């Protein structure tokens with residue numbers, strides 16, 4: 001007999017993934033959609049999301065081994081390496097797997113120039129339009145384009161940039177202006193928008209492009225939370241982290257809870273100890289009072305998160321106790337939803353980080369497409 005696991009588990013919701021990628025298409029109807037699946041599909045697992053995201057026109061990611069895995073799943077369509085090659089031998093795999101790849105610096109052009117291939121590559125020339133992370137400066141951009149255009153190893157050059165502030169008040173105008181000027185009269189497909197631009201700037205003609213790159217929205221997190229939540233954008237949670245109450249404690253005024261006694265009861269309370277801790281990927285920095293669902297009802301955490309356990313307030317939930325289902329984020333019983341963004345905010349981080357950090361020891365199950 002297999003030993004019983006701890007009650008914690010993660011669920012990946014394929015119907016929600018399919019819904020969210022359809023939202024990207026709906027918001028950018030003239031564009032083709034890359035489903036961004038870097039970081040193992042934002043922690044969801046490439047193999048677990050693949051079927052739900054097949055309606056995308058292509059996949060975008062960073063790691064060559066992830067590209068290989070998508071080819072192994074039978075995908076013959078576009079795959080874009082968002083950061084291009086990291087070393088010269090990566091080009092072999094680009095040729096073999098027919099990968100499209102970003103070109104963001106001169107050395108990558110040098111490698112291409114020395115690369116022997118029968119099939120010329122499609123490359124995405126990246127402009128640094130102001131984020132100052134990757135890409136050619138506006139003054140170097142045309143020179144890079146001309147160099148690439150002269151290479152027999154290259155058959156198509158697309159044009160790409162990335163926004164730093166599509167989710168916030170600064171917006172994208174400063175970068176779209178730079179992109180427009182640097183790429184004026186250059187031929188080739190364009191790709192600009194990440195999730196925040198797809199959601200917030202859909203009406204802006206300056207982002208109208210051939211491809212959009214749907215990342216975090218695909219995974220049911222709002223890039224501009226708390227200004228907007230997933231309900232506002234009509235996105236659905238794609239990952240649930242859930243567990244159970246292992247024990248119940250009764251506190252009287254003055255009793256403390258957990259390491260450091262950081263929480264002290266001001267009144268009589270009933271609390272539950274939950275099988276979920278920071279070694280499962282739940283953020284230790286989620287302070288006292290982080291929202292959580294027990295039996296589908298909203299309550300909050302109490303005291304510090306420990307490695308394997310945390311405490312929740314059951315005072316106002318008398319029907320809940322040992323064995324009650326606890327939703328740390330995602331979909332709870334009775335159609336209750338706790339957005340990962342709310343938990344992330346309470347931990348001083350963003351949904352991206354939490355979904356990428358689910359620990360290996362957490363068993364993952366998949367809710368498949370109907």
Ligand SMILES: *Cc1c(COP(=O)(O)O)cnc(C)c1O
Nearest residue numbers: 036082162194195213214215216
């Ligand atoms: C990660 C990434 C995206 C997706 O960003 P989201 O904010 O998750 O939508 C798009 N483009 C590039 C270049 C990226 O690295």
